[in-house]
Amino acid sequence: MLLKIENVTKAFGAVKAVDGVSFDIHEGEIVGLIGPNGAGKTTLTNLISGVYKADDGKIDFLETNIVGLPPFKICHLGVSRTYQIPQPFPDLTAIANVVVAVLCGKHRANLSFGDALLEASHCLETVGLFGKRNVLAKDLTLFELRTLELARALATSPKLILIDEVMAGLNPVDGLRAVRLIRRLKEEYRLTILWIEHVMKVIMEASDRVEVLSYGKKIAEGPPKTVVDDPIVIEAYLGKKYAQSRKT
Amino acid sequence: MTDTISIILIYTFILGSLYLLESLGFSLICGVLRVFHLGYGIAFVVTVYVTWMFMQERGFGLGWAILAMCAFQCLFTLLIVYYPIVRRYLEKEEILLTALLLVAMIGEEIVNYFYPVTAGVDLATGLLPGISKIGKASVPNQMLVAAGIALLTTAAFILFFLKTRVGLLMRAVSQDIKSAKLMGTNTERIYALAMVLSVIPPTICMLTIAPVYSIEPTLGWSLLQTAILVSILGGLGNLKGSIIAAYILGFVAALVSFAINPRLVNVASLMMVSLVLIFRPRGIGRSESLW
Amino acid sequence: MVKIEHKRARLVFRLGDLKLEWTIEPRYWRNHFIAIALLLLLILGLSGKPDLLSLITTANIYACIAIPLGWQITGTGRMNFGPQFFVGIGGFTAALASIYWGWNPWQSLVLTILVSLLFALLLSRLTVIAKGLYFSLITLLLPLIFLEFTNIFNRVFRGETGLSGIAHIIDVGDIGRNYLLGCLMSLGLMLVFLYVVDKVLRSRWGVYAAAINDNENVANMLGLNINRYKIVTFAMTSVMIGIAGWFAAHYFGTFAGVTYLPLQFMLKVLLVVMIGGRGEIYGCVVGAYFVALLEHFLTRIGPIHYILFPFILLLLLLALPEGLYGLYRRHRYKEYYPTLKVRKREI
Numbered sequence: 001m002l003l004k005i006e007n008v009t010k011a012f013g014a015v016k017a018v019d020g021v022s023f024d025i026h027e028g029e030i031v032g033l034i035g036p037n038g039a040g041k042t043t044l045t046n047l048i049s050g051v052y053k054a055d056d057g058k059i060d061f062l063e064t065n066i067v068g069l070p071p072f073k074i075c076h077l078g079v080s081r082t083y084q085i086p087q088p089f090p091d092l093t094a095i096a097n098v099v100v101a102v103l104c105g106k107h108r109a110n111l112s113f114g115d116a117l118l119e120a121s122h123c124l125e126t127v128g129l130f131g132k133r134n135v136l137a138k139d140l141t142l143f144e145l146r147t148l149e150l151a152r153a154l155a156t157s158p159k160l161i162l163i164d165e166v167m168a169g170l171n172p173v174d175g176l177r178a179v180r181l182i183r184r185l186k187e188e189y190r191l192t193i194l195w196i197e198h199v200m201k202v203i204m205e206a207s208d209r210v211e212v213l214s215y216g217k218k219i220a221e222g223p224p225k226t227v228v229d230d231p232i233v234i235e236a237y238l239g240k241k242y243a244q245s246r247k248t
Numbered sequence: 249m250t251d252t253i254s255i256i257l258i259y260t261f262i263l264g265s266l267y268l269l270e271s272l273g274f275s276l277i278c279g280v281l282r283v284f285h286l287g288y289g290i291a292f293v294v295t296v297y298v299t300w301m302f303m304q305e306r307g308f309g310l311g312w313a314i315l316a317m318c319a320f321q322c323l324f325t326l327l328i329v330y331y332p333i334v335r336r337y338l339e340k341e342e343i344l345l346t347a348l349l350l351v352a353m354i355g356e357e358i359v360n361y362f363y364p365v366t367a368g369v370d371l372a373t374g375l376l377p378g379i380s381k382i383g384k385a386s387v388p389n390q391m392l393v394a395a396g397i398a399l400l401t402t403a404a405f406i407l408f409f410l411k412t413r414v415g416l417l418m419r420a421v422s423q424d425i426k427s428a429k430l431m432g433t434n435t436e437r438i439y440a441l442a443m444v445l446s447v448i449p450p451t452i453c454m455l456t457i458a459p460v461y462s463i464e465p466t467l468g469w470s471l472l473q474t475a476i477l478v479s480i481l482g483g484l485g486n487l488k489g490s491i492i493a494a495y496i497l498g499f500v501a502a503l504v505s506f507a508i509n510p511r512l513v514n515v516a517s518l519m520m521v522s523l524v525l526i527f528r529p530r531g532i533g534r535s536e537s538l539w
Numbered sequence: 540m541v542k543i544e545h546k547r548a549r550l551v552f553r554l555g556d557l558k559l560e561w562t563i564e565p566r567y568w569r570n571h572f573i574a575i576a577l578l579l580l581l582i583l584g585l586s587g588k589p590d591l592l593s594l595i596t597t598a599n600i601y602a603c604i605a606i607p608l609g610w611q612i613t614g615t616g617r618m619n620f621g622p623q624f625f626v627g628i629g630g631f632t633a634a635l636a637s638i639y640w641g642w643n644p645w646q647s648l649v650l651t652i653l654v655s656l657l658f659a660l661l662l663s664r665l666t667v668i669a670k671g672l673y674f675s676l677i678t679l680l681l682p683l684i685f686l687e688f689t690n691i692f693n694r695v696f697r698g699e700t701g702l703s704g705i706a707h708i709i710d711v712g713d714i715g716r717n718y719l720l721g722c723l724m725s726l727g728l729m730l731v732f733l734y735v736v737d738k739v740l741r742s743r744w745g746v747y748a749a750a751i752n753d754n755e756n757v758a759n760m761l762g763l764n765i766n767r768y769k770i771v772t773f774a775m776t777s778v779m780i781g782i783a784g785w786f787a788a789h790y791f792g793t794f795a796g797v798t799y800l801p802l803q804f805m806l807k808v809l810l811v812v813m814i815g816g817r818g819e820i821y822g823c824v825v826g827a828y829f830v831a832l833l834e835h836f837l838t839r840i841g842p843i844h845y846i847l848f849p850f851i852l853l854l855l856l857l858a859l860p861e862g863l864y865g866l867y868r869r870h871r872y873k874e875y876y877p878t879l880k881v882r883k884r885e886i
Binding site: 049050070071083088089090099103105 | 742743746747749750752753754756757758759760761762763764765
């Protein structure tokens with residue numbers, strides 16, 4: 001069991017962004033996390049990676065409790081994430097962005113700066129950005145920024161990657177490239193992926209299992225085909241009337 | 249004992265009102281333009297010395313000199329401070345702050361070149377001479393007048409922000425500029441108007457306290473320091489917080505002056521504000537918007 | 540004893556476990572060599588004129604303050620509007636130790652380092668907790684508080700007139716020689732600072748500084764312990780600035796709070812950083828010499844120099860976006876160009 005989330009709650013003032021969510025992630029899975037807007041998906045990701053501290057509940061990663069740990073310690077344990085709106089280091093080149101991740105991501109003894117650069121080049125080459133390694137991050141296109149995020153997340157040698165809406169804003173061709181890339185990386189680096197996504201096609205194809213959140217609560221889980229036909233899920237996305245009209 | 253307390257309370261009121269008047273313009277710029285105007289002191293210096301210049305060199309009477317100075321103040325703020333510096337470097341704050349500081353310094357040196365401390369500059373804008381006794385405290389009448397005018401000015405500004413359409417636009421711009429732009433506000437004009445409005449309190453302040461304040465070219469810096477302290481304590485750009493903060497600082501100044509040691513006034517205010525900053529970084533005010 | 544190997548384009552010197560690499564290709568060390576040689580010649584050439592030597596020393600001291608400041612701004616991610624606070628601490632520690640306890644300069648150096656480190660660690664919490672504009676504001680207020688303290692404890696700090704009679708940094712009997720050796724020492728100090736900060740910024744800690752400057756939270760997510768890095772940077776740079784204050788006190792023999800603590804001095808240091816080349820440390824050296832020389836030569840013109848000096852600096856600040864050093868570097872591809880941040884925007 002890689003990640004075990006038990007009854008996690010997080011409230012901002014009077015609004016409960018995440019309310020009693022529990023699920024597990026096993027090694028080697030791709031778990032999709034879906035739900036309508038405002039369901040608490042990004043908040044859950046922030047809770048796992050340590051940006052926020054959960055008010056209640058347990059989050060265990062590899063049998064270690066990670067609630068309350070600072071984000072960099074959680075990264076050293078093996079959790080990595082990408083961002084919905086890409087957040088590179090804008091004044092640094094692409095390779096420098098990845099070098100930061102290589103040097104800090106894990107405790108590595110005797111890693112010289114030159115070796116870190118080599119490893120960063122390798123990460124960039126895997127995602128296909130080697131040609132743009134000396135371009136400043138603020139000059140890259142959206143697709144390149146997304147792949148840079150992936151390269152940076154990979155460079156920290158993670159066991160679990162939290163991928164946050166990688167398809168948003170990409171045209172279908174680029175989207176397909178992104179999905180293929182992620183599946184290839186998962187196979188090569190033996191990753192586990194928690195994938196937040198809105199594009200249903202990707203979730204159906206790529207994920208083994210899907211969790212559905214709505215207004216902070218988990219409302220369904222299971223293989224993609226089952227979840228998509230579940231009336232509760234349809235009601236959450238499209239409203240009661242549509243769900244009822246589907247039943248009849 | 250009660251004498252000291254009554255003196256302290258009276259001077260709290262007076263000093264607090266004065267501090268409020270001094271920092272009103274600074275809070276306005278902080279709140280609307282989100283600029284920490286380190287060159288604010290120049291407004292005070294310009295008030296006194298330009299009026300004096302018009303009276304000496306052109307032989308204007310006091311009234312005409314004041315009018316000419318107001319025109320000069322507006323032109324100076326728009327043409328030298330706002331358009332070339334603030335507008336160009338609104339995004340690059342480090343250049344902005346340094347440039348504003350430099351402008352204030354250049355202005356002060358120009359004034360010092362023509363009218364150094366020894367030139368004996370003095371404005372006869374006293375409205376009520378003499379000293380009155382309130383309880384056990386003797387207060388120069390001019391300071392009471394200044395405190396009263398401070399309250400009137402603040403009330404005028406608050407009415408302006410609450411009741412007029414332009415005031416509403418300013419409050420909107422200070423809360424969320426992107427939404428204000430989406431709603432069709434001409435933010436450039438609001439910014440320019442805010443800058444011009446921000447020099448009105450310093451002008452009024454200097455004109456009223458000129459008879460009881462020591463006039464020298466470096467007077468801008470201590471007034472700037474007061475404005476900074478009031479703004480920081482009250483929350484940058486928050487008018488409500490600034491009003492409360494001004495009276496708190498007035499109280500601290502009065503208490504330290506009359507009950508402890510007059511030499512410690514400055515350091516007491518500075519330390520108090522630093523401590524508040526460390527423990528409550530937002531200051532007293534709830535939000536960083538104007539009202 | 541020292542083993543020398545020739546590996547591709549480098550010479551590698553080994554002494555036990557230590558290794559020093561030197562690139563043979565002149566391109567890498569030619570400019571540094573020329574600059575240091577020019578400065579040395581300049582100082583030796585001026586050996587008869589103590590006032591010009593003091594000018595060069597002043598320039599070196601400005602550079603010694605600006606170089607760690609450049610590292611601190613990127614390493615903590617915020618602009619520090621009160622570097623002169625640590626100049627004051629260093630200078631007053633050295634002055635008080637020398638006058639009241641009769642210590643020689645090297646003993647007071649140790650004390651300066653300890654006191655600066657103490658204050659830096661006390662204040663380092665600020666880099667971690669203060670958000671938005673507030674770090675800059677607190678650093679703006681600190682030197683003013685210190686100045687008030689020097690005025691209140693007048694008997695100890697001699698507020699207005701400053702402390703005098705501080706032991707000179709080096710005493711060989713002849714005053715002319717003293718000044719010359721002191722000037723050479725200031726050049727040495729500046730070169731040491733330059734070397735240390737350059738090495739740091741070219742290594743992984745420089746990349747960490749750049750990452751923190753750009754986006755702290757993401758750097759935190761990637762495994763960098765930002766609080767520890769910020770505290771260490773703040774402490775080290777503050778100690779370096781304190782050492783610059785120590786040198787100023789011992790070279791000039793006097794140290795007054797009103798010279799080094801008010802806003803005017805802060806402005807000079809800030810302008811050295813910005814006009815020289817926006818956070819670039821080699822640019823700080825260029826900026827320091829420019830500001831010191833400009834100040835000195837404008838004094839000849841007469842009382843109007845008080846107006847001209849800030850005016851020229853303002854024009855340069857607005858006209859040169861990359862600073863004076865940027866004029867030289869413009870034709871070379873710059874890999875890292877930091878944006879100086881004053882206000883930390885929360886995500």
